[in-house]
Amino acid sequence: MENKxxxxxxxxxxxxxxxxxKEIDNEFFLxxxxxxxxxxxxxxxKSYTFNLFGxxxxxxxxxxPCIVFTSNYITKKLGxxxxxxxxxxxxxxxxxxIILIEDLIGKRLDFIEIGSQAIxxxxxxxxNSAIYYYIISNMEIKKEGILVxxxxxxxxxxxxxxxxxxxxxxxxxxxxxxxxxxxxMIEAVISIFLVIYDTKIKRGIS
Numbered sequence: 107m108e109n110k111x112x113x114x115x116x117x118x119x120x121x122x123x124x125x126x127x128k129e130i131d132n133e134f135f136l137x138x139x140x141x142x143x144x145x146x147x148x149x150x151x152k153s154y155t156f157n158l159f160g161x162x163x164x165x166x167x168x169x170x171p172c173i174v175f176t177s178n179y180i181t182k183k184l185g186x187x188x189x190x191x192x193x194x195x196x197x198x199x200x201x202x203x204i205i206l207i208e209d210l211i212g213k214r215l216d217f218i219e220i221g222s223q224a225i226x227x228x229x230x231x232x233x234n235s236a237i238y239y240y241i242i243s244n245m246e247i248k249k250e251g252i253l254v255x256x257x258x259x260x261x262x263x264x265x266x267x268x269x270x271x272x273x274x275x276x277x278x279x280x281x282x283x284x285x286x287x288x289x290x291m292i293e294a295v296i297s298i299f300l301v302i303y304d305t306k307i308k309r310g311i312s
Contacts (some may be wrong), residue, residue, distance in 0.1 A: 130184060130188075133183065133184065134180070134184055134188050134191070134192070137176065137179065137180050137183075137184075137192065138180070138191070138192040138195050138196065140176055141173065141176045141177060141180070141192050141193075141196045142195065142196040142199040142200070144169060144172055144173050144176060145173055145196050145199070145200055145227065146199065146200065146203050147169055148166040148169035148170060148173060149166070149200055149203060149204065149223065150207075151164060151165040151166040151168075151169060152164050152165075152166045152223075158288060159284070159288060160284075161281065161284045161285045161288055162285070163285065163288055163289055163292070164289070167289045167292045167293050168292070168296065170262055170265065170293055171258065171262070171293050171296040171297045171300050172300070173231070174230075174231070174234055174258050174261050174262070174297070174300075175258075175300040175303075175304060177189055177192065177193065177231050177234060177235055178234070178235070178238050178254070178304055179304075179307065180192050181235050181238050181239050181242075182238075182242060182304075182307055182309055183307070183309070185239075186235060186236065186239040189235040189239070190232065190235065193228060193231045193232055193235065194228070196227075197224050197227055197228045200223065200224060200227060201220060201224050204219075204220050204223065205220065218272055219272070221272070222268060222269050222271075222272030223269060225268055225272075226264070226265045226266075226267075226268035226269035226272075227265065229264060229265075229268060230261045230262070230264040230265035230268070231261065233260070233261060233264055234257055234258070234260070234261035237257040237260065238254060238257050241253045241254055241257060242254075242309060250305060251301060251302075251305045254301050254304055254305065255297060255298070255301045258293075258294075258297040258300070258301060259290065259293075259294055259297065262289075262290055262293045262294075262297075263290055266286055266289055266290060267286070270282065270285070270286060
């Protein structure tokens with residue numbers, strides 16, 4: 107009888123572990139798809155600009171904070187390992203999307219532009235996820251909010267500086283810095299609301 111009870115308990119534990127693993131995988135694929143979709147939208151919007159203070163600012167500035175927020179959600183709910191996987195997958199999807207679109211419209215592939223977008227995207231999200239994971243793992247909840255906010259800003263600073271240096275090649279001009287700081291400031295304002303919501307999300311298995 108004891109052996110039967112033990113075997114039943116083991117089966118229940120195994121089933122429970124399988125169910126948890128399946129649930130985690132489902133959530134991982136769902137949010138990876140969401141991250142990739144938002145990132146593709148941002149990539150598509152980079153070609154469209156609006157004028158602000160005499161500078162042409164890309165509409166993608168409104169989407170980038172949402173990308174960081176989604177990446178942070180994956181980190182908080184599933185852990186850094188899953189966040190890194192999502193970043194890698196979404197980076198590859200972005201590269202495939204750019205190549206596909208440029209091929210469809212008959213545009214010659216610009217590997218510098220493709221590379222700069224992929225590198226700026228991956229490096230900024232990787233750095234953000236690493237800092238964010240450290241913050242939520244080691245800091246007090248009271249201090250967490252402001253530090254998370256700075257991690258958002260830092261991520262966007264990295265993203266813009268890498269992308270703009272490679273694609274715009276305007277580091278010696280005043281316009282480069284105007285576009286750069288205005289873009290980061292817009293994203294910083296949007297990030298305030300996302301960070302408030304971010305701090306209310308309960309931590310998952312990580």
